[in-house]
Amino acid sequence: MSQLKLTYFNFGGRAEPARLALCLGGIAFEDSRFAFKDFAEVRKSTPFGQVPTLHVDGVLVTQSDAITRYAGKLSGLYPTDAFQALLCDEVLSAVEDLSIKLGASFGLTGDAMKDARTAFVNGPLTTYLTWLQSRLQAQGGQYFADQRLTVADLKVFCYVRGLLSGNLDHVPTDVVEKVAPLLLAHMQRVAAVPAIAQYYAKAAA
Amino acid sequence: MSQLKLTYFNFGGRAEPARLALCLGGIAFEDSRFAFKDFAEVRKSTPFGQVPTLHVDGVLVTQSDAITRYAGKLSGLYPTDAFQALLCDEVLSAVEDLSIKLGASFGLTGDAMKDARTAFVNGPLTTYLTWLQSRLQAQGGQYFADQRLTVADLKVFCYVRGLLSGNLDHVPTDVVEKVAPLLLAHMQRVAAVPAIAQYYAKAAA
Numbered sequence: 001m002s003q004l005k006l007t008y009f010n011f012g013g014r015a016e017p018a019r020l021a022l023c024l025g026g027i028a029f030e031d032s033r034f035a036f037k038d039f040a041e042v043r044k045s046t047p048f049g050q051v052p053t054l055h056v057d058g059v060l061v062t063q064s065d066a067i068t069r070y071a072g073k074l075s076g077l078y079p080t081d082a083f084q085a086l087l088c089d090e091v092l093s094a095v096e097d098l099s100i101k102l103g104a105s106f107g108l109t110g111d112a113m114k115d116a117r118t119a120f121v122n123g124p125l126t127t128y129l130t131w132l133q134s135r136l137q138a139q140g141g142q143y144f145a146d147q148r149l150t151v152a153d154l155k156v157f158c159y160v161r162g163l164l165s166g167n168l169d170h171v172p173t174d175v176v177e178k179v180a181p182l183l184l185a186h187m188q189r190v191a192a193v194p195a196i197a198q199y200y201a202k203a204a205a
Numbered sequence: 206m207s208q209l210k211l212t213y214f215n216f217g218g219r220a221e222p223a224r225l226a227l228c229l230g231g232i233a234f235e236d237s238r239f240a241f242k243d244f245a246e247v248r249k250s251t252p253f254g255q256v257p258t259l260h261v262d263g264v265l266v267t268q269s270d271a272i273t274r275y276a277g278k279l280s281g282l283y284p285t286d287a288f289q290a291l292l293c294d295e296v297l298s299a300v301e302d303l304s305i306k307l308g309a310s311f312g313l314t315g316d317a318m319k320d321a322r323t324a325f326v327n328g329p330l331t332t333y334l335t336w337l338q339s340r341l342q343a344q345g346g347q348y349f350a351d352q353r354l355t356v357a358d359l360k361v362f363c364y365v366r367g368l369l370s371g372n373l374d375h376v377p378t379d380v381v382e383k384v385a386p387l388l389l390a391h392m393q394r395v396a397a398v399p400a401i402a403q404y405y406a407k408a409a410a
Contacts, residue, residue: 089271
């Protein structure tokens with residue numbers, strides 16, 4: 001097995017789907033976390049000033065969805081069928097798009113942030129959550145691809161969990177329930193997967 | 206074989222790596238192109254108002270890199286080894302990041318566009334081109350992954366080709382040669398692949 005070191009903030013964010021995949025697959029990795037205040041230092045050693053990064057036998061690799069997909073392959077949580085993999089990848093990219101759109105509001109303050117976040121909630125967030133729900137339904141309502149848990153489910157799970165956390169100012173915590181209730185049920189179902197429940201119980205301990 | 210219909214503007218852009226991959230692999234597809242003036246109408250039938258879209262046996266799928274990766278799998282231009290696929294995916298995502306950063310300047314005019322484009326050239330473009338060149342060197346200097354042509358090469362090829370086209374105001378056409386000359390050589394090498402040379406000869410005819 002390759003030596004893996006996954007570096008990211010000490011919260012969920014863009015590294016969490018890969019962390020969860022590796023945990024579910026029982027793949028050993030160094031879960032290298034740093035405090036937000038240390039980001040300025042950490043980013044100096046990354047090519048684009050971004051995290052997460054993954055070291056594979058010492059080779060530094062960037063790009064969160066690339067890392068998530070790789071973790072999914074190692075863990076058996078990525079479809080081998082090309083079309084099912086396409087559906088999985090589409091969901092990864094769509095959620096990443098949404099993260100980028102939300103990201104544009106970070107750093108804003110006061111009314112500027114409120115206006116940006118409100119426009120985000122009523123615009124892209126509603127559009128993407130509605131689409132994700134319809135995609136889930138089209139695949140049978142349980143999983144996003146391959147009729148089983150894949151990294152697409154983990155990516156959506158982490159994103160929806162973030163929306164419910166209450167950490168995002170001006171994003172109502174009931175937006176998922178109102179706009180796409182099947183995604184809330186999906187989130188709760190994924191959270192109940194024993195290895196995932198255990199992961200968060202351990203994190204909270 | 207599945208029935209494929211790829212819908213995009215009648216220029217290269219985000220659909221071109223998938224078009225090239227399908228052509229190289231001899232995979233039949235409907236190359237559905239529309240004029241820029243018709244975009245307002247076309248986007249009404251897409252979930253996020255974006256193109257390209259791919260219909261696979263009538264199922265509408267979005268997200269350009271997901272489509273490119275799928276086309277690469279059908280065409281044998283995507284690594285089967287997980288780590289090589291990670292390197293391939295990293296390049297796809299990095300170039301997509303760059304496209305998003307450049308995209309922010311579209312729609313600007315006058316000095317605002319000039320300032321945004323100049324900042325783009327001296328900032329992210331230089332950073333990403335330098336990184337791509339070093340990645341290419343680390344893989345032996347010919348290809349970005351798997352020691353052979355993959356969709357990563359096609360993605361970079363299309364992007365570099367766009368930079369050289371002279372269609373981007375305030376982006377000097379010699380930026381690639383100055384910042385990352387190995388990428389220029391890579392572009393010329395990919396352009397000389399017989400099926401690719403034939404593709405562009407046909408498009409120009």
